[in-house]
Amino acid sequence: MRAPIEWLRELAEVDPRAKGADVAASLVRVGLEEEDIFGGEITGPLVVGKVLERTPEEQKNGKTINWCQVDVGAANGTGEPQGIVCGAHNFDVGDLVAVILPGGVLPGNFEISARKTYGHVSAGMICSAMELGLGEDHDGIIVLTEYFADRSETLTDLTPGDDLIPVFGLDAETVEVNVTPDRGYCFSMRGIAREYALSQGTPFVDPADLTVAEATGAGYEVRLSDDAPVDGVPGCDRYVARIVRGIDATASSPEWMQRRLTEVGMRPISLAVDVTNYVMMLLGQPLHAFDLDTLSGAIEVRRARAGETLKTLDDVERTLDPTDLLITDGGTTPLAIAGVMGGETSEVTESTVDVLVEAAHFDPVSVARSARRHRLATEASKRFERGVDPAVTAAAAQMAVDLLMEHGGGTADATATDVGTPAASSSITLDPQLPTQYIGLDYPRDEVVASLTAIGCAVSDEGESLLVTPPTWRPDLVDGPDLVEEVARVRGYDQIPSVVPRASAGRGLTHEQRARRVVARTLAATGLVEVLSYPFTSSQRHDDLGYAADDARRESVRLANPLQDEAPLMRTSILDTLLDTLRRNVSRGQRDVGLYEIGLVTAGGVTPLPVPPGGVRPDAETLARITGGVPAQPRHVAIAAAGAALPAGPHGPARAVDPTDVVGWTRALGAAIGVELGVEAAQRTPFHPGRCVAVTLPGGAVVGHAGELHPKVCSRLELPERTVAAELDLDAIVAASGEPVRPAQLSTQPVANTDVALVVDEGVPAAAVAAALGSGAGEDLESITLFDVYRGDQVGEGRKSLAYRLTFRAGRTLKTDEVSGLRDRAVAAATSATGAQQR
Known part of the structure; x- marks a missing residue:
């Protein structure tokens, strides 16, 4: 999740001197992971230029370029007009434009220099929005009077030579945060700002705190008809529908909205899409806009039926699975895969006049399975999978309605639909000593209560224990250890010392x-x-x-x-x-x-x-x-x-x-x-x-x-x-195996060697003969070694001769007749066991 610092300042108190690295460090302090810091890629001079002359010149290749004289004030060090070649044609003499002079650097480390082109020395560049990283528009250059049409006060203050980097916000930094699966609420500026305010101990301005139109029974009909809930959990437990009529779908999104979407890594598309994306990035609640004229019946949320298909917005015909949760028109025609992606039939287009705004709360498991089944990892599914705040649904719909009316010229129906009741957060009984026991630092009861209250929990006394109710945006808080982690991170993980444990005596590898x-x-x-x-x-x-x-x-x-x-x-x-x-x-x-x-x-x-069954420990x-x-x-x-x-x-x-x-x-x-x-x-x-x-x-x-x-x-x-x-x-x-192998004690007594050759059938294993010799030789036998195998006329067909060396050692010097006796016993045992005959 990318968090522009200037946007963050509107939701939390950020020190005016704070840079991207400072903000990232504050977020890391409360357990968020910094991924990257963006911004400051453009270096000047990027200044206001006023077009004094524009002379079209047709080239041999049929292309027409403009040789321009541009007033850049004192920014070029001389005050003389700057000669610049420009291939765009959407400007004229007298227009204010964005000019980057030699020595400036554009995104991608593209350095600008004076160079000869089309028969002129072009000392700079008149820039488009795409070249400055402000959007995807590269059909023409930026004309400041058009670009800042809704910011007349900005135009009043601009004169040739003025620095445009702060005006465009190109000096602003954006911190990218790696959101872990348990922190789904941080996939929004609302969540990031809440965490930043927590790290600084400063107030937080909740953007969801706005007046919401009261739902009435006369709103657009919505039915929740999930007949196959996953693990008993309904696929949709809240659905808000609002209608805005008479909008101009071709109207452009305001420049500030496009800029913010670009800063968070999204591409501005159209007013309806940009509004829903903006609200999602601000509040964390994915929205969907339907063309109301394409709907013929009530909205019904249900599971897919065998054989159903849906052509999604990415122009792919998808075969639906019975476990997919769908948004349907009257229960018959699929409109969208709930929480993942909408379909083409109800898409808002340039001809759309009336829009139905959907804001719903879907089951994370159901959305995750559908997204993986169809290989559709969308911004919406990414948030629903990790848990969306069910309490913000109506506020998100209201914000989208307000923005559509403000910038699209529509009017909202006085009625609203809000069906379903999300499950309330379960309370957790917490021993206030648990953080101290788990972390190893002293966390007084008052600090535990204050920390849990700061993250949004409702805390009340239950005798010696605390009764803690997590906020609606924290579905990951389910037990005492989860709350211990919150207490630890509010004080700061950096406050926990690193202590290497000492192994107790007698411990080690098994x-x-x-x-x-x-x-x-x-x-x-x-x-x-x-x-x-x-x-x-x-x-x-x-x-x-x-x-x-x-x-x-x-x-x-x-x-x-x-x-x-x-x-x-x-x-x-x-x-x-x-x-x-x-x-x-x-x-x-x-x-x-x-x-x-x-x-x-x-x-x-x-x-x-x-x-x-889920939720309980299985029996023995x-x-x-x-x-x-x-x-x-x-x-x-x-x-x-x-x-x-x-x-x-x-x-x-x-x-x-x-x-x-x-x-x-x-x-x-x-x-x-x-x-x-x-x-x-x-x-x-x-x-x-x-x-x-x-x-x-x-x-x-x-x-x-x-x-x-x-x-x-x-x-x-x-x-x-x-x-x-x-x-x-x-x-x-x-x-x-028993105990580890220990070296055998060396004996000072001499060894006695004797050789024996035994003839056996070809099928008798040499190992069996050696084992028989060993069993008969007694405990003074130290080793048996097979040193020769003979097959030939002397032993007969189908027979083989095996020669072994027997080594004896005792606690005394063995005599020749003793060794001979041990050898004879060994041979007798081999003869009895394998039929061996001594050669």
């Missing part, structure tokens, strides 16, 4: 948080790069990854309003989105890429949930049903890599990443938080059936899978061949 950080650091230390991807995917991605029709990962939550229509589903696997990130990096020339992501997945679909059973119906969202960690695991160098050629790398990374993250993850052969999409392992907890529970992606998956996703990946349930791994 075990889960520490474990997740350890996992992230461990993976980063291996050379992987952490990324974050949007958790949205599609059924096409499920197809690309080869999920079966009955795969549980296809059961996903569908978003009602997705960011992209191509990705409407919540991911059930991080690989759904992480592989896109890998592909994007590879496609941009990054050949060797290793990525990891820690994030949430959504498991399963959404069950039907109960919809509790309803809350339990809602909580139980929300799908689980476990935290996973996923890895994806392609290219070289070890680049080429002096040590030798590059080594491509393979499944053993990704398995190693998964086991490393488990070891970092004290969980020894196991692996066993498995088959699971999207992995290669022969190069995939299931990652297990010590108890055998599967927490994820790792391996090489299936060639078809790589092809469909445009990934490099032999891309490897893994995905683990991080929540399950963290839950299995």
Whole structure:
């Protein structure tokens, strides 16, 4: 919202010396956000000029220019007439015009200088309204006698050479305020001025305080017929209709009104439109003007019917939704989408004689939904969405009627229509100690009462408590904390000290948080790069990854309003989105890429949930049903890599990443938080059936899978061949971890190594053999390492030889026969469990 300071002076006491920055600082002090400060873009000399000579000269291109001699007084330093070339023709000798001389600067940092054009040296420019930023008119230059026709006293004082910058108000500044959603009343000069007066502790002049014509039953008939209110709230709870007859719709808006509309960022259009816009910017109440002759019946406010359409003022035919609130002619013909935009059929045109002025109070939710549904963000909808003061409706209509009569020459009907009764503001019981408790500063009871009264609340004593009734323009004040914020901002947010809280002893990160950080650091230390991807995917991605029709990962939550229509589903696997990130990096020339992501997945679909009534807290059973119906969202960690695991160098050629790398990374993250993850052969999409392992907890529970992606998956996703990946349930791994990993104590005893080679069937996993050896070797076994795998004639077809090194260490020096005995026990256990035979 732009607030011209000169307009602000009419509604609040502003120090004559105050600049835009001072006003902005005062508004910031009471919680409004400064966006920008406009004004002062034009620098002089911009002066009054009197045309002494005008000589038309036709050019070779057929264009006629005027070579003018203009009296600019002493502004040019010589007092001699100024020679200026002008292409406009709407002036004559003797006219007073606006002249900017060399050295002056127009909006857009356009500097004026003397230059040769059309065979003359033109020393300056005779300006149009558009060139000075005073409007859109650029068909001709400004003739001051016409421009200030309604300000004769201004013309009397003007002589050649006088400075025009203050006369046009071009030295005036405008402060732009960023209005937050809870401060809808500040989308008006009335609201901005109220806040400025509050910051200064000075009086406020309410522009809505005017005499309003009394409504009678003989006014234009209006019916409020909302048969489908949103959440039980009627779409329109007050509608004021006033009629002005016999206006001249072609009459121009007064210069002061056009200037003010331009200052607040609106374009003057016509008298009726400018009047409604002016009142809206002053009072915050959007208005609409209907051509009365186009109406055939009563005004009826109702919901749209299936199949109805309306051609709005932006020349777009819109199909209406049954939840759209409409203004209709006799209940049959749609005239406007309530609070958003009017239709073409009842638009005020140059032939309009009689006007019906509408001022109404519409439900913010209903207007917001219609505006978003039709993608119509208008000045009216922007205000209705945030809440318009229902008490100002009649005053806004009266002001519009008065302005139309004054500048359009019409007469108002003696009757008026005012139907509907807005809901009264609910009172709030407030403990006067609450501001002190919340803010941490001392706010005496008297200050609390004075602050709430200053913002417009009605405050009365209720024993130890206060009964506070918010003003009609503050629908955002609904409870005690809201009032606490008001008390704090009236004194000033700058009065609240910034104190860094001190953490109590024994507090800090939870075990889960520490474990997740350890996992992230461990993976980063291996050379992987952490990324974050949007958790949205599609059924096409499920197809690309080869999920079966009955795969549980296809059961996903569908978003009602997705960011992209191509990705409407919540991911059930991080690989759904992480592989896109890998592909994007590879496609941009990054050949060797290793990525990891820690994030949430959504498991399963959404069950039907109960919809509790608004305004009250749901009971325990309803809350339990809602909580139980929300799908689980476990935290996973996923890895994806392609290219070289070890680049080429002096040590030798590059080594491509393979499944053993990704398995190693998964086991490393488990070891970092004290969980020894196991692996066993498995088959699971999207992995290669022969190069995939299931990652297990010590108890055998599967927490994820790792391996090489299936060639078809790589092809469909445009990934490099032999891309490897893994995905683990991080929540399950963290839950299995105990205290943080502590370094093992070093032993001074020597180790004893012994090797064993076992022949097993090809289908027996090496991990199963190692586990069996470990179970039989006893507690003195320190480690088992697989160092060789042999397949060949010596072991027979369908068989393989696995060579392990067993390392033992005890609290004493082990003897050879003890180590041999431990080895034999280990082999026996492996033979019993896997059928292994020692070579």
